[in-house]
Amino acid sequence: MSVFRKGAEGNQVVPPDRVLKLSATLLMRELAKTYNPNDVETPIYERWERSGFFNPDRLPKAKRRKPFSIAMPPPNVTGDLHLGHALDLTTQDILTRFHRMRGDAALWIPGTDHAGIATQIMVERLLREGGISRYQIGRETFLRHVWEWKKKYGERIVEQIKRLGASCDWSREHFTMDPALTKAVKTAFLKLYDDGLVYRGERVVHWCVADRTGISDLEVDHRQEEGTLWYVRYELADGTGQITVATVRPETMLGDTAVAVHPDDRRFRAAVGKSVVLPITGRLVPVVADAAVDPLFGSGAVKVTPAHDSADFDIAERHHLPRLSVVGLDGRMTKEAGDEFQGLTTLQCRERVVEKLREIGALEREEPYTHSVAYCSRSNTVIEPLLSEQWFVKTKPLAAKALRALRAKKIEIVPDRFSNLLVRWLDHIRDWNISRQLWWGHRLPIWYCVACNAPVAAVKEPVKRCRQCGNNAFRQDEDTLDTWFSSGLWTFSTLGWPENTRDLRRFHPTSVLGTGWDILFFWVARMIMFSLYFRKEVPFKTIYIHGLVLDERGKKMSKSKGTGIDPIPMAWKYGTDAIRLSLVVGTAPGQDFRMSEQKIAGQRNFCNKLWNVSRYVLAQPTPPRRPPLAKGGSTGGVADRWILARLTELHARVTDHLKRFQFSLAIGELQQFLWADLADWYIEIHKAEKNTSLLHHVLRHYLILLHPFAPYITEAIWMAWGKQKLLMIEEWRKPKRLTAQQKKSVRVFQRFRRLVVGLRNLKIHGADNRELVIRSASAINTRLLSQLTGVGFAQTQGLGLTVAGQSFVVDQAVRERFLAWLARERRRLEVYLKQKQALASNSKAPDNIREQALRDADEAKHRLAELGPE
RNA sequence: GGGCGGUUAGCUCAGUUGGUUAGAGCGCCACAUUGACAUUGUGGAGGUCGGAGGUUCAAAUCCUCCAUCGCCCACCA
Numbered sequence: 001m002s003v004f005r006k007g008a009e010g011n012q013v014v015p016p017d018r019v020l021k022l023s024a025t026l027l028m029r030e031l032a033k034t035y036n037p038n039d040v041e042t043p044i045y046e047r048w049e050r051s052g053f054f055n056p057d058r059l060p061k062a063k064r065r066k067p068f069s070i071a072m073p074p075p076n077v078t079g080d081l082h083l084g085h086a087l088d089l090t091t092q093d094i095l096t097r098f099h100r101m102r103g104d105a106a107l108w109i110p111g112t113d114h115a116g117i118a119t120q121i122m123v124e125r126l127l128r129e130g131g132i133s134r135y136q137i138g139r140e141t142f143l144r145h146v147w148e149w150k151k152k153y154g155e156r157i158v159e160q161i162k163r164l165g166a167s168c169d170w171s172r173e174h175f176t177m178d179p180a181l182t183k184a185v186k187t188a189f190l191k192l193y194d195d196g197l198v199y200r201g202e203r204v205v206h207w208c209v210a211d212r213t214g215i216s217d218l219e220v221d222h223r224q225e226e227g228t229l230w231y232v233r234y235e236l237a238d239g240t241g242q243i244t245v246a247t248v249r250p251e252t253m254l255g256d257t258a259v260a261v262h263p264d265d266r267r268f269r270a271a272v273g274k275s276v277v278l279p280i281t282g283r284l285v286p287v288v289a290d291a292a293v294d295p296l297f298g299s300g301a302v303k304v305t306p307a308h309d310s311a312d313f314d315i316a317e318r319h320h321l322p323r324l325s326v327v328g329l330d331g332r333m334t335k336e337a338g339d340e341f342q343g344l345t346t347l348q349c350r351e352r353v354v355e356k357l358r359e360i361g362a363l364e365r366e367e368p369y370t371h372s373v374a375y376c377s378r379s380n381t382v383i384e385p386l387l388s389e390q391w392f393v394k395t396k397p398l399a400a401k402a403l404r405a406l407r408a409k410k411i412e413i414v415p416d417r418f419s420n421l422l423v424r425w426l427d428h429i430r431d432w433n434i435s436r437q438l439w440w441g442h443r444l445p446i447w448y449c450v451a452c453n454a455p456v457a458a459v460k461e462p463v464k465r466c467r468q469c470g471n472n473a474f475r476q477d478e479d480t481l482d483t484w485f486s487s488g489l490w491t492f493s494t495l496g497w498p499e500n501t502r503d504l505r506r507f508h509p510t511s512v513l514g515t516g517w518d519i520l521f522f523w524v525a526r527m528i529m530f531s532l533y534f535r536k537e538v539p540f541k542t543i544y545i546h547g548l549v550l551d552e553r554g555k556k557m558s559k560s561k562g563t564g565i566d567p568i569p570m571a572w573k574y575g576t577d578a579i580r581l582s583l584v585v586g587t588a589p590g591q592d593f594r595m596s597e598q599k600i601a602g603q604r605n606f607c608n609k610l611w612n613v614s615r616y617v618l619a620q621p622t623p624p625r626r627p628p629l630a631k632g633g634s635t636g637g638v639a640d641r642w643i644l645a646r647l648t649e650l651h652a653r654v655t656d657h658l659k660r661f662q663f664s665l666a667i668g669e670l671q672q673f674l675w676a677d678l679a680d681w682y683i684e685i686h687k688a689e690k691n692t693s694l695l696h697h698v699l700r701h702y703l704i705l706l707h708p709f710a711p712y713i714t715e716a717i718w719m720a721w722g723k724q725k726l727l728m729i730e731e732w733r734k735p736k737r738l739t740a741q742q743k744k745s746v747r748v749f750q751r752f753r754r755l756v757v758g759l760r761n762l763k764i765h766g767a768d769n770r771e772l773v774i775r776s777a778s779a780i781n782t783r784l785l786s787q788l789t790g791v792g793f794a795q796t797q798g799l800g801l802t803v804a805g806q807s808f809v810v811d812q813a814v815r816e817r818f819l820a821w822l823a824r825e826r827r828r829l830e831v832y833l834k835q836k837q838a839l840a841s842n843s844k845a846p847d848n849i850r851e852q853a854l855r856d857a858d859e860a861k862h863r864l865a866e867l868g869p870e
Numbered sequence: 871g872g873g874c875g876g877u878u879a880g881c882u883c884a885g886u887u888g889g890u891u892a893g894a895g896c897g898c899c900a901c902a903u904u905g906a907c908a909u910u911g912u913g914g915a916g917g918u919c920g921g922a923g924g925u926u927c928a929a930a931u932c933c934u935c936c937a938u939c940g941c942c943c944a945c946c947a
Binding site: 552848 | 876881886905
């Protein structure tokens, strides 16, 4: 059924443009009873896109606008968007739309990330299903497959971003492996290289056997696991004794090149400098003293395996020990491990070694032991630490700049507690392994002379002769860069860097970065370091950090466990706005929160409420322009003044909340207004009085305020209304402060409202021949009160609200309930009044608090007066 | 081993600089019914704000300690 046609047959969609021609009364009949998002979302997005307003250069008065920019965290081209992306997009779209409406040159740059290892794994998995390995088809063919994948998922992701209503500038879309961005990556790498900040070296790296690549510290997960601690006895070569070492990986002893003890450890003082015999292999290795050894752990002596443990590597450096690789890149034992073990997996070898040690009596004892095991966060397999030639970035100088900027508060972080986290991480940063033994990614711009192997860094293959040996043939390094290298440049590479473009000058540093805390180190920290290094400025002025979306049980959503909620099917079912709202309602910055379909359904209900409020309002005759406040009528314009004051208040509060990134508070105010003020009261009063006519004005203003949060439905109503201009560029005015008069009208109305609710609670509405007498100073509303409660009221002179005497037809039960209610209400108010008076006369309380208390006391007095004397 | 966060109604969560009678949604109960809206309306019940102490005229909010759940970091061989 079409959203614009009640009971229309078939699936004919009425294009939004056609609605422009519908008159208001017609609309009442034409608009479906429930909001049907699927009919409007795609055409509305197309219309937004056609308008060109996503591009700040094409906004009205573009040149006079103040820049506001956001770089979208580029989703990986690995699959579909999940709710985390939807949250990213929603908060950033709210900000972008808000600033656009406030008159800024709002630029939101979209894009996608090639996501090196993640994407390569997906494609490899796909090929493996067809029985093909990447080694069979070779690098070039494999990359063709990945590009195909990228095209498919890249396009799909763009469609999904659009579906979520993101108002980003597609004319500036980027992909991390675009030629322009590839150039940025090369430029950045070469600059670091020239500045001596990248180096190549053989280090112990985290090696993922499944993916055949080294990975960075951040890509490793540590898990506590039950294992065994084996105590192995090494005999001193001179026969003067023995040293026992403890290990959880006995197979690595085949690669031991020393035993280390603490220099102050008396137990081993005599042994230092001597040699021990490695059991099984019979090799002689020295005993060295090193402060890194904890004398209290295990036996106090540690076996040193420089090639397969980074701590041991450091010890070996200090003592000039040789490195012996016994585990190969395939995760199997090498020739160096000995013929007996070569080709075994580490686990098989471990069993064999333990067995042998037991046979020869070198195994002193074994005990169960819980320790942490390193896993590759991508492939979920155990990491083998091993020696490998890799490229590193010296991060200390980069981190120093970042730390200075953070400490100088050059970047505002919302919520602030995350800045400490960043600072601590940067403080303890270690060099960054940026080379990956992958095929998908930016290949290192490093060339080696085929004759002498001397490296040359260059954008293209060098044509000159090798400086070392004069040869002129080169081969490029096989490795690619860590995917975070290119995304670290994102805020400025997407604006044209290294070219000095107008965009770059105008929009960098970007205004806000919005992201989840989970990629703070991976991405945010690196962007800060890179931007300060390459641009000498921060990449963004503010970081807004949102929490992660959890499933209904409070666990991270996981595709493999099937606990995730896909945003796109949900958009079809409940509408995009419902999803966007459900991601923002009841959340706090940086705080993880649970998501459920029920919550989305609840927000759908809100959208539907708005839809129906609009149906009602649009059916009312359009006033020529904003009408004057009602003077006569039973409310004497009180309701009008009240709703306008509330609207002014709402406008100010929502603006303020948005400036502070308090999305949840902003939407909370907006929803309360619609439900509790506009629909439940103002419209009810309108029905009763038929006298107020500010409805159009209020709805128009409300749609502007709600638009950043729920862009589709607000724009749909706007179009249905027949507005020519798009809502997305309506002006969001500067907020005004409430006048004293307005504040008063809010108070007066709220008093009135309380009275009505009180009467309703008595359930004395609806009866025909009951009549109560209201004798009240606020004579504003006896008639209205009658209409709202269904009870007849007569007005007499004097103060107080009382039940009329016997002469009126009020049955005994009602009368008693009413009197009891009056008494209760009076008691409560008296207690309240006393408190407030005490506070007002409290000389230690600050003046503004006392004034407020005085006003509250006054208010309570008024209400007491209305309730009348005992 | 360090650090961070949570603990507020039956459930999921807001709560800005300490200052209204601590709020919302869902759920529950009662009532309403062709109304702009059953994707509805009205009302209700339900809270010692994890515990103890402290600061303050005033604490869900600030401080200390404790309990408990969760997360992050760390070369415990």
